[in-house]
Amino acid sequence: MKEEFTKILQEAIIEGLSALNTVLLNNNRIPTYSEWYCVNYDKNGFPNIHNDVFKPHPKYSDIFTYKSYDGSQLINTDQLVAINKYKSFCKYKCDSLGTFLPKNFYDEDRQSIIDLFSMDILTSLVERYYELYNTCEYDSNKFDVIANPVLNRLFAPKLLINFYIPILFTKFLKDKYDINDNTSIIKMDDKFHRSRAGIKLYSSAVTNKVLSSATHALVLKDWSIENHNTFNLTQIFNNINYYPMGLINNFFGSIRVLRGINTGFCQLLVFPVDWADNYKGDLISLQGTSCRKYPSLFDNYYWNNDEFPVLNDNDIEEICSVYNSLINIQENKIGLAINRINRCFLREDYEDSILDATIALESLLIDDGNQEMTYKLAMRIAYLSKHFPNFKKNAQDVFKDIKNIYTMRSKIVHGKHEKDFNNIYSEKKELNSSDTEQSIDYLRKILLVLIKNQKYLRDKNIDLEMLQIQKDVLH
Numbered sequence: 001m002k003e004e005f006t007k008i009l010q011e012a013i014i015e016g017l018s019a020l021n022t023v024l025l026n027n028n029r030i031p032t033y034s035e036w037y038c039v040n041y042d043k044n045g046f047p048n049i050h051n052d053v054f055k056p057h058p059k060y061s062d063i064f065t066y067k068s069y070d071g072s073q074l075i076n077t078d079q080l081v082a083i084n085k086y087k088s089f090c091k092y093k094c095d096s097l098g099t100f101l102p103k104n105f106y107d108e109d110r111q112s113i114i115d116l117f118s119m120d121i122l123t124s125l126v127e128r129y130y131e132l133y134n135t136c137e138y139d140s141n142k143f144d145v146i147a148n149p150v151l152n153r154l155f156a157p158k159l160l161i162n163f164y165i166p167i168l169f170t171k172f173l174k175d176k177y178d179i180n181d182n183t184s185i186i187k188m189d190d191k192f193h194r195s196r197a198g199i200k201l202y203s204s205a206v207t208n209k210v211l212s213s214a215t216h217a218l219v220l221k222d223w224s225i226e227n228h229n230t231f232n233l234t235q236i237f238n239n240i241n242y243y244p245m246g247l248i249n250n251f252f253g254s255i256r257v258l259r260g261i262n263t264g265f266c267q268l269l270v271f272p273v274d275w276a277d278n279y280k281g282d283l284i285s286l287q288g289t290s291c292r293k294y295p296s297l298f299d300n301y302y303w304n305n306d307e308f309p310v311l312n313d314n315d316i317e318e319i320c321s322v323y324n325s326l327i328n329i330q331e332n333k334i335g336l337a338i339n340r341i342n343r344c345f346l347r348e349d350y351e352d353s354i355l356d357a358t359i360a361l362e363s364l365l366i367d368d369g370n371q372e373m374t375y376k377l378a379m380r381i382a383y384l385s386k387h388f389p390n391f392k393k394n395a396q397d398v399f400k401d402i403k404n405i406y407t408m409r410s411k412i413v414h415g416k417h418e419k420d421f422n423n424i425y426s427e428k429k430e431l432n433s434s435d436t437e438q439s440i441d442y443l444r445k446i447l448l449v450l451i452k453n454q455k456y457l458r459d460k461n462i463d464l465e466m467l468q469i470q471k472d473v474l475h
Helices: 002-025 060-064 081-092 110-133 140-155 190-196 208-212 230-238 245-259 313-328 332-346 350-365 373-387 395-413 417-423 433-452 459-474
Strands: 037-041 047-051 158-166 176-180 183-187 216-226 265-273 287-293
Touching (some): 002 060, 002 140, 037 190, 047 190, 081 110, 110 140, 176 313, 230 287, 245 313, 245 433, 313 332, 350 373, 373 395, 373 459
Antiparallel strands (some): 176 183
């Protein structure tokens, strides 16, 4: 069927280009896109992607359906033989493909929906041809370039994809960093920005300024999905649970463990490899969804700040090392702790962040029940503090810090911290960001120690080393 479909589609494209050429020669008014995004760059260095209302972009695909106020058409498609042959073929033969419509979907109007769907494919190909080559003169090689991705979408058993996750409010010094064979950080060009601009769910309520504020994206390559019909595929790509969230969380967790900066993401994008659902002008045929996986302070005019975090080459090297260690560590408690530290940076309330941090510390360092948990945790963290890079506190100070953090935690859990907090720190009147930062900072340091020294993932090994030191001192 593919060969027959391709031949009929080719004839319809030739006729469609001829019809477009007639419209252009007659200087007829071309319909325009209601939203067509352009990109410029703010003084902060991040892109500003916005709808260019003053330069409406021609929507050449609409010439086949456009009607003026008096009902007249730019093109009477009833008189286009090749296009009607193509529509008839799709209506009576392509429905069996399974990539047009789901079975038993809109049975009463099924034929008319297939008609609309098939025309959308055709008209977007005509538009794509003219956008890329600025001519209506047919060339078979040019046809192959734009048509083969669509044919793969319709007939391939599997679709190859790469995931792109734009990294918010974080600056990089190079255009590309390779993390491993399948993972990279890549600078997005203007066409990519324009292509991703309209991909967001209204339910996620992400502002355009936040969505725009990313120069680079995390790229996860060489994934595939079983081919589905358009309706099912859209539902899949709109669902955040479809995406490899474990890897994505590990990446942002690696940044937070090493640098402790405010970053995050609000888009999950699917880059089609050698296939396309349909085209819009010269844009990349991206799909995806939006979410709010970033600190709430980003929404409060954060883009007006003068300075933003910069990850230099040494930072990237360390982040790559930690990320690659995380994807190879089999211990479930490390993954749980990474999820907790990510939540710490996304929480709006200080109390919630402290609870997340302490839960993560417990999961990492307490395997043997709850007896004397606070004491054991403080002792183990104090001992491991010798591995903290550029850390000036001694073990006794660390022990006191952890005890104080757990006093705060207890009062939060029991709802007493507001009236009793003065008894915890005489110099502090209420729970504030510095208290939260201290608990998160210890979690960051402990995670880094455990990732680099995996023998400590068994807390008994920590205790044995402490006992050995005590034994050596006694002798």
